[in-house]
Amino acid sequence: MDGLNPELMRGSLELMVLSVLSDGSKYGYLIQQSLRDASDELVELKAGTLYPILHKLETKKMVRCRWDDSTGRRRKWYELTAAGKKQLKVRVDEWQAYVECLRRVLGPLADPSSMPA
Amino acid sequence: MDGLNPELMRGSLELMVLSVLSDGSKYGYLIQQSLRDASDELVELKAGTLYPILHKLETKKMVRCRWDDSTGRRRKWYELTAAGKKQLKVRVDEWQAYVECLRRVLGPLADPSSMPA
DNA sequence: GTCGATAGATTGCGGGGCTATGCATCGTGA
DNA sequence: TCACGATGCATAGCCCCGCAATCTATCGAC
Numbered sequence: 001m002d003g004l005n006p007e008l009m010r011g012s013l014e015l016m017v018l019s020v021l022s023d024g025s026k027y028g029y030l031i032q033q034s035l036r037d038a039s040d041e042l043v044e045l046k047a048g049t050l051y052p053i054l055h056k057l058e059t060k061k062m063v064r065c066r067w068d069d070s071t072g073r074r075r076k077w078y079e080l081t082a083a084g085k086k087q088l089k090v091r092v093d094e095w096q097a098y099v100e101c102l103r104r105v106l107g108p109l110a111d112p113s114s115m116p117a
Numbered sequence: 118m119d120g121l122n123p124e125l126m127r128g129s130l131e132l133m134v135l136s137v138l139s140d141g142s143k144y145g146y147l148i149q150q151s152l153r154d155a156s157d158e159l160v161e162l163k164a165g166t167l168y169p170i171l172h173k174l175e176t177k178k179m180v181r182c183r184w185d186d187s188t189g190r191r192r193k194w195y196e197l198t199a200a201g202k203k204q205l206k207v208r209v210d211e212w213q214a215y216v217e218c219l220r221r222v223l224g225p226l227a228d229p230s231s232m233p234a
Numbered sequence: 235g236t237c238g239a240t241a242g243a244t245t246g247c248g249g250g251g252c253t254a255t256g257c258a259t260c261g262t263g264a
Numbered sequence: 265t266c267a268c269g270a271t272g273c274a275t276a277g278c279c280c281c282g283c284a285a286t287c288t289a290t291c292g293a294c
Contacts, residue, residue, distance in 0.1 A: 004218060005211040007250090012219060018285055019223050029241055032170035038222045042214075044294065048283050051243055073241060092226050097159075099216055101121060104144040104156045105133050109209050127251065130278090146272055166251055168274060189259055190272065240291075253278080260271075261267095 003042045015095060016043065017053050018080065018088040021063065025079035028054060054078055062087050120159045131163060133160065134170050135197065135205040139179065142196035145171060171195055179204050 020026065020034040028050060035043050057063045059085045062084035068075045080088065137143065137151040145167060152160050174180045179201035185192045197205070220227045 004215055005128070005208075007128035007170070008211065008215045010127050010250090011122070014161065015171065016222050019226060022226065026165070027241080028243095035222065038224070039218050040221060042218045046283060047222075047242075048244085048285080049281090050271080052281085055243090055290080074289085075241070088226070091122075092223060094125065095223075096227070097221065098121050098125045101156050101159050102129060102212065104157065105160065106136050106209060106212075109136060109139065109205070110213070123251080125279090130251080144272080146273095163252060164273075165253065165255095165275085169250080172274090191258085192271095193273070235294100237293090239293105240289105241289080243287080245286085248283095249281090251280090253276100255276085256274085258272080260269100262267100262269085263281105264265100264267090 007020075009043070012095065013045065013049065014053055015088075015091045016045075016058070017050070018062070018084060018091060021078060021080050022085070022088055025077050027075040027077050029075075031078070048050070057084065125164075126160070129164065129230065130166065131170055131174070132205075132208045134167070134174065135201060136209060137181070138195060138197045139202070139205055142194050144185075144192040144194050146192075148195070174201065 016035055016039075017031060018034045020031055020038060026034060028047070031054075032045050032047070032050060035045050054063065054065075058065055058078075060083075061081055064081050065076050065078045068077055133152055133156075134148060137148055137155060143151060145164070148171075149162050149164070149167060152162050156169065171182075175182055175195075177200075178198055180195045181198050182193050182195045185194055
């Protein structure tokens, strides 16, 4: 991770991976870059973090994968399954419930009008 | 935890504790209840989770505490220090940067208009 | 021909939340 | 009266997860 608090990231990494896979199948390295781009350089997912997540998603049948050996560079393409797409929706809902909950807990602290320059 | 994804909670628990302490000093059990109330019953912080957090905050001088033995029921009151209040502001900013970042990563998925009934 | 970027993967650690447990007090109700 | 549930604080150990470190291999550039 980079400019953001790493502690906060824990738990939403899987959601992010599912999310970047939602607009088409990608291989690992591409997922890293997509996430980096989508997050304005704020999320730099390390390989040692990404691959275990992908393997876990594969085990849970959330993604399906296919080796591409047509080029010299071996690439493993990951694609969301139907279950994965469904799971993504669930996770997005959970995320939004969580954000809403935190907003309530923080109360006025979360209100930008109470944060002077 | 309760109705929310526990994985997501990890990392923001300390922020929540700092937050509930921001409107006056409280003792442990009260903090649990305040958080439960403020979150609409969604956050049920277990004692085994709360006290280690409080001890850590104490070690880091973010809170100061005082035993109250005036009643039969011993209570340990926690109060934010100046450093704690500052830390809370920092954490809130980090939280908002994180939410903003996730919104970017999720893209249209985070857009309520794309979520049909 | 060597170095950096691309590409995939595993191991082991460290940190943090939770379950379980322990101790003590107070109010309620049987 | 005394047992039980709620109040109140605390620690130990398990388990999960992110990450640094490490390994292998290919490709383009210099």
